[in-house]
Amino acid sequence: MSKEVKNKKANANKINREKKTLLHHSGSRPFSYRMEAIQKWGSKFPEIDVFADVYVRPWDKLTKSLHATMVEKGQLILKESASQLPSDTPIESVDPPEDAGFHILIETLDQTFGRRPGTYCRGMGNARWRES
Template sequence: MEARRKEGSKFPKIDVFADVYVRPGNELTESLHATMVDKSQLVLQESASQLSSDTPIESVDPPEDAWFHIVTETLDLTFGQRPGTYCRGMGNVKRWESRASSSSQSKG
């Protein structure tokens, strides 16, 4: 990822997604990556719109966690959301609630 940052990538984690998952002929991962790239361009355009009109898009830095929102939104739209809650701490991790605890909560 550091190499991608040094190359000037605004979203190195999305680039690494492509490196790891996208393979020729795998239409699903190609489509996921293309959607992530499109969304990242929209984020850059939105960020640039908040600056002066002569600011080139190449010099715009996206919000630090924009990549996370782009990836999770893309995957959620493709595969759907699963029940559970998001926990903060050691990064963004989703905690899955067991079926027993959620059914006992609804009964209680």
């Protein structure tokens, strides 16, 4: 490969990196492995916890704000689910609806960044499809 072609590719990569709004810090470990591990720990919203693990860093105000919004929405869903159970039911024992964390994550990111064309949500594991 010639030096000119390498420089062209390097410049294109630099431009593409600068366009990114969220930078992940997860290394080469697949997101699906992280999801499995967090689910084993008993997380009620594993997608939100994976987002925190992979994207949130102390100096990044945007990702901290997004995560806080997601956690707040998750707590509202748990409270709503708990309100349909007997009043002495602790909120820790309430299970959210299936895929609630995924919908919270997608809704929050769509509201912040807008929806991209297509239905597949990259990075959230195999066979995760958005509703049209």
